[in-house]
Amino acid sequence: MSGKRRVAVAGAGVSGLACAYFLKQKAAAAGTEIELRVFEKENRLGGTILTEEREGFVIEGGPDCFLSEKPWARELAQKLGMADRVEGTNEANKGTFILSGGRLHQLPEGIYLMVPTMIRPLLRSSLLSWPAKLRMGLDLFIPPRADGREETLAEFVTRRLGREALEKIAEPLVAGVHAGIPETMSLRASFPRFQKLEDEHGSLIRGMLAARAGRRKTPAPGANSTHTMFLTVREGLGGLIAELSKTFAAEEIVTGDSVTAVRASGAGEYLLTLSSGKSHSAQTLVLASPSYVSARLLSELDPDLARELEAIPYVSTATVSLAFREQDLPRLQGFGLVVPRTEGRRIMAATWTSRKFYNRSPQGFSLIRCFIGGANHPELIEMDDEAMTRMALEELHHIVLLHADPLFARVFRWPRSMPQTVVGHESRMTRIQERLKSHPGLFLTGGAYYGLGIPDCVHQGELVAEQIIESGII
Ligand SMILES: Cc1cc2nc3c(=O)[nH]c(=O)nc-3n(C[C@H](O)[C@H](O)[C@H](O)COP(=O)(O)OP(=O)(O)OC[C@H]3O[C@@H](n4cnc5c(N)ncnc54)[C@H](O)[C@@H]3O)c2cc1C
Structure with missing residues (x-):
């Protein structure tokens, strides 16, 4: 065995x-040599990031974009030399629709996540009742909570903006990002930004207006601008994974071999048992597998x-994902639609992928993607491909009067894929960090x-790399 510090990583998602x-990068900068092994259960890299190209369509199986205001994914793309392939959304088609009372209503202009920042579009909106519009405005006068108690997203939104804003906007738009339930989600752990706005400005509206004033300095979005709320990669997010993977030597990445157990050796090393029957020992071990998998791996070491x-x-x-001839589709508006759970439908959202992003379908064709399952309908992901496709088409038929048969459909299932930061998450994380101190x-x-x-995943990855270097164990 070499004298280099041996580092193992379990899981090759982002x-x-x-x-x-x-x-x-950091080890090289510090002049330290490491022997790295990344073990990945599947035969491919990227975890839930999966892009497929089919007949000129770019199909995202999992995530299709990332938030631009959190800089870390874009910065990573820059470091990987692919900044020119990071693209914004097609702002010419901008707009989000919300299903309410069986009809589609445009999300009023100026609503940022769930907070109104423009009065006129809100007043003119058909989405909310008059009492709901007034109730949202009360946010300007309601004093911030002072007792520091951890609130759920539902409690927070109802208190600041009212019940209707929760049901019609926050639940489908904000909780929808996590496919979660607002009544269990911790506001602080899931959307710390809203808590910060209340803490710093006493009101979400005032806080958002202040943030918007700061943003005005950025150039206005044009075609292919990256000054949009969401960004993607020209060839799909799989491009980011492909560029990342090029930075590793062949022997550093082991696919199709999962870690099945972790034990401590007497010599301050971690002994990894692998599904291939082999074993591996490392002085530094990063578990980047889903937390319930990491739980299983650590069950003997630290119950x-x-x-x-x-x-x-x-x-x-x-x-x-459903591919169509453009001429077969009804007139679709905006980037897509979200469906509040109160509507009782079987899709959570639909994105008009080829309207929202550039380069997603050949000329004259369109790609639509439906988002299914989540906390409210876990049973739906058990359907076979044909049944799930039929269901998605029935829902689109009902909601946007889409009658055409797709040229093809592609289904991706992601069981236990979206972690939920429920109330108590922050204190759980404190206890987890405390336990980790016993395992240098x-x-x-x-x-x-x-x-x-x-x-956030990229950022956390970097912070952990920094911690490893700073702890002096490398
Ligand atoms: C359908 C969907 C849509 C999403 N949309 C967006 C979006 O638009 N924008 C956004 O920012 N985020 C989105 N997300 C969230 C985002 O994709 C994920 O949070 C992020 O990709 C998680 O990365 P990760 O590496 O932490 O986990 P994962 O991607 O889950 O990777 C974990 C890896 O560990 C591997 N593994 C598991 N067990 C073992 C083992 N025992 N040994 C070795 N390897 C193991 C797995 O095979 C996997 O490759 C979406 C998620 C889903 C599911």
Whole structure:
């Protein structure tokens, strides 16, 4: 065995790959040599990031974009030399529609996430009742909570903006990002930004207006501008994974081999048992697998830590991408629609993918993607491909009068894929960090801990790489 410090990473989703990438960079900068092994259960890299090209359509199986205001994914793309392939959304088609009372209503202009920042569009909107519009405005006068108690997203939104804003906007738009239930989601852990706005400005509206005034300095969006709320990669997000993977030597990445158990050796090393029957020992171990998998891996080493990890809930989702001839579609507006749970429908959202993004379908064709399952309908992801496609088409038929048969459909299922930051998450994370102190060289990273989105996963990966370097164990 070489004298280099041996580092193992379990899981090659964006979290594990980003952590491994930054670790290599930082170790090289510190003049330290490491022997890296990334073990991935599947035969491909990227975890829930999966892009497929079919007949000129770019199909995203999992995520299709990332938030631009969190800079870390874009910065990583820059470091990987692919900044020119990071693209904004097609602002000419901008707009979100919300199903309410069986009809589609445009989300009023100026509503940012769930907070109104423009009065006139809100007053003119058909989405909300008059009492609801007035109730949202009360946010300007309601004093912030002072007792510091952890609130759910539902409690917070109802208190600040009212019940209708929760049901028609926050639940489908904001909780929809996590496919979660607002009554259980921790506001602080899931959307710290809203808590910060209340803490710093005493009102969400005032806080958003202040933030918007700051943003005015950025150039106005034009075609292919990256000054849009969401960004993607020209060839699909799989392009980010492909570029990341090029930074590793062939022997550093082991696919199709999962870690099945972790034990401590007497010599301060971690002994990994692999599904191939082999074993591997490392002085530094980063578990970037879903938290319930990491729980299983650590059950012998630290049952208390394993119990905390196992307690982080996940929900299951699926996507159905449908390709059409443009001429066969009704006139679709905006980027797509979201469906509040109160509407009782079987899709959570639909994106008009080829209207929202550039380069997603050949000329004259369109791609639509439906988002299915989540906390409210976990049973739906059990359907076979044909039944799920039929269901998605029935829902689109009902909601936007789409009658055409697709040229093809592609279904992706993601069981237990979206971690839920429920009330108590922050204190659970404190206990997890406390337990980790007993295991020098052991680290956790991934969407389950400090933010689910791709930028947060990249950021966490980098922070863990920094911690490893700073701890002096490398
Ligand atoms: C349908 C869907 C849509 C989404 N949309 C967006 C979006 O538009 N924007 C956004 O920012 N985020 C989105 N997300 C969230 C985002 O995709 C994820 O949070 C992020 O990709 C998680 O990355 P990760 O590396 O932490 O986990 P994962 O991608 O789950 O990766 C974990 C990896 O660990 C591997 N693994 C598991 N067990 C083992 C083992 N025992 N040994 C070795 N390897 C193992 C898995 O195979 C996997 O490759 C979406 C998620 C889903 C499911």
